[in-house]
Amino acid sequence: MSDREKLEARLIWERPEPASRPAPEPLSREQIVRAAIALADADGLAAVSLRKVGASLDAGPMRLYGYLSSKEELLELMVDAVYGEMASEGPLTGDWRQALRAMAHRTRRAANRHPWFIDLLGGRPHLGPHALAHVEASFAALNGTPGFEHIDRIMLAVGTVDAYVLGALRNETSKLESGMNQGQWEDASGAYIQRMIATGRFPMLGxxxxxxxxxxxxxxxxxxxxxxxxxxAARLGR
Structure with a gap:
């Protein structure tokens, strides 16, 4: 078996689940993923481990290894489950602006439901079936639209919106990572900011x-x- 074949054999998306067993309790990848998502929603990604997920399902971590081989695979499954939630909202419709706007807001709603989701975006592409379906739908929404005849233009537009959404959502969540809400953070830092502005060194911040x-x-x-x-739109008009 070549190195490439060995790599593909390790991909969880094409690796079958173990045969179902009635005892001690039925288990599936879907159950494991939903349990992991519940932990992450409640306490963040730091709360997700195979041991904790197994404990929430009354199953030992070794049993979970029959369904996935690492925490990294579990995180990939969690991301794909969220993409599945996004896809359940239906196809992207309307003109290209409406379609890209809908795509952006779907990602933001998903991140609001699952604040940890944004931490797992970026970097290498996600290859789960729901993630691939999301990319396919995003490209298909622009296909055939005047100005988007070439696939490179479609990829550039979708990628630009994705990059904006990722940055905007990380900016939103970074303000809350201290454990304070926006108002509490402003109250705690306000006096310091006012003192710094009073020095005259930061007129634009003033x-x-x-x-x-x-x-x-x-x-x-x-x-x-x-x-x-x-x-x-301006780029399309040039």
Missing amino acids: RVVRDATHPSPDAVFEQGLDCVLDGI
Whole structure:
């Protein structure tokens, strides 16, 4: 067997589950993944381990190894399950702007339901069936649209929106990682910021504090997305 064949044999997406056993309790990859997602939703990714997932299912970690070989595979299965939730919202419809906007908001809703999800995006592509279906639907929504005749333009537009969404959501979640909500964080840091502005070294930050409207996170996300889509439209018009 070649190195490539050995690698493909290790991919969980094409590796069958063990035969179902009635005792001590029936188990499946879906049950394992749902248990892991419940732990991550409650306490973050740090709470996810094969031992803890097994304990929540009254199964030892060695039994779980019959269904997956590592925590990394479990995380991949969790990501794909969230992509499945996104796909359940139905096809992307409308013109290219509507389709890309819907794609962005689906990802944001998924990240709001599962805050850990954004930490697992980026880097190497996800190869699960639901993740691949999401990419396929995103590309297909632009296929045949004037200006997107070449696949490179489709990939650039989808990739640009994905990059914006990833950055915007990480910015949203980073403000809450201290354990404080936005208001608490502002109260805790406000006096320090005011002292720094009073030094006169940061006049633009002073304008931000005094004059900026500071819209809600929903509005900020929508406005940033509009900028990205306007940029894509301008590029198409050139």
